Amino acid sequence: MSRNLPSIDRRIIDLLLKPENATFCVQSLRDQYIERYEVNPVNKAPLRRFIYERVRKLIKAQFVEKDSEIKSRGQKYHVSSMLKETDIGSDEDDFAAWLQRTHPQTRKEPILNEESQSASAENRREDKATAGSQTVLEKKLNEAQSRFLESLGEVEAFQEIMSDHPELKSSLSIDYLNAHERSSRLLGHVSALEKALSRLKAS
Numbered sequence: 001m002s003r004n005l006p007s008i009d010r011r012i013i014d015l016l017l018k019p020e021n022a023t024f025c026v027q028s029l030r031d032q033y034i035e036r037y038e039v040n041p042v043n044k045a046p047l048r049r050f051i052y053e054r055v056r057k058l059i060k061a062q063f064v065e066k067d068s069e070i071k072s073r074g075q076k077y078h079v080s081s082m083l084k085e086t087d088i089g090s091d092e093d094d095f096a097a098w099l100q101r102t103h104p105q106t107r108k109e110p111i112l113n114e115e116s117q118s119a120s121a122e123n124r125r126e127d128k129a130t131a132g133s134q135t136v137l138e139k140k141l142n143e144a145q146s147r148f149l150e151s152l153g154e155v156e157a158f159q160e161i162m163s164d165h166p167e168l169k170s171s172l173s174i175d176y177l178n179a180h181e182r183s184s185r186l187l188g189h190v191s192a193l194e195k196a197l198s199r200l201k202a203s
Contacts, residue, residue, distance in 0.1 A: 005083075006057045007092040009050075011037060016064070016079050023067075025074050026052050027202075033095065043099060050095050058083075134200055141193040148186035154179045 005013070015021055015032055030048045033039060039047060055077060058064040063083045067076035093101070158176040162169045 005063065005086050006061050008054050008057060009092055009094050009098075011094055012051060012054050013083070016058075016083060022079050023076055024079070025076055026055060027074065029055075037095075039095060043095075046099055046103065047095055050098055134197065137193055137197050137200065141190065141197060144186060144189045144193055148183065148190050151179060151183040151186050155183050 011033065012029070015029055015036070016024070021029065021032075026048060029051050030044065033047060033051065034041060034044070055064055059066060059077075063080050063086065065078045065080060067078060069076065092098075155176065158172055158179055162172055162176065
């Protein structure tokens with residue numbers, strides 16, 4: 001038996017009905033909303049709040065369930081099968097309309113407007129800095145991976161030479177150990193850069 005949805009931005013419902021969002025977190029839903037509906041990344045914070053409030057309404061109506069593992073960040077939620085079978089009720093304003101209503105910028109409030117502009121400028125600087133950092137880290141990672149593969153090839157070459165020519169083993173052993181140590185060190189660089197990129201993308 002179908003049930004009526006609470007008044008929810010239809011765009012959020014469309015995202016939740018995607019198979020890959022059967023289990024989701026508010027942050028991932030926010031990022032998808034930004035990409036799919038071309039929302040300015042400056043509005044990440046209010047968009048997260050907007051989506052979180054709608055998720056709470058869906059939890060109350062039993063269309064979404066909170067995961068049993070409670071997390072302070074990256075809390076998981078599960079879409080109930082009832083959402084696919086429900087009758088879509090009255091639609092509410094999308095995020096853009098909600099933002100305009102809840103964050104009005106009028107000439108009657110010049111101080112508030114200046115603060116808002118300052119915050120927006122700061123957010124833009126942060127987004128630009130994040131994008132710049134990601135580009136730099138990706139370049140460093142590519143270089144580290146290239147050096148690691150080159151070093152690994154050197155190690156494998158030494159192993160093959162010493163196996164085919166045992167008489168060279170004693171004279172090449174130091175070079176082999178140096179190459180192996182260099183390879184291990186470069187693998188550590190690759191691992192550190194991958195973790196840094198992962199944390200940056202998750203922020």
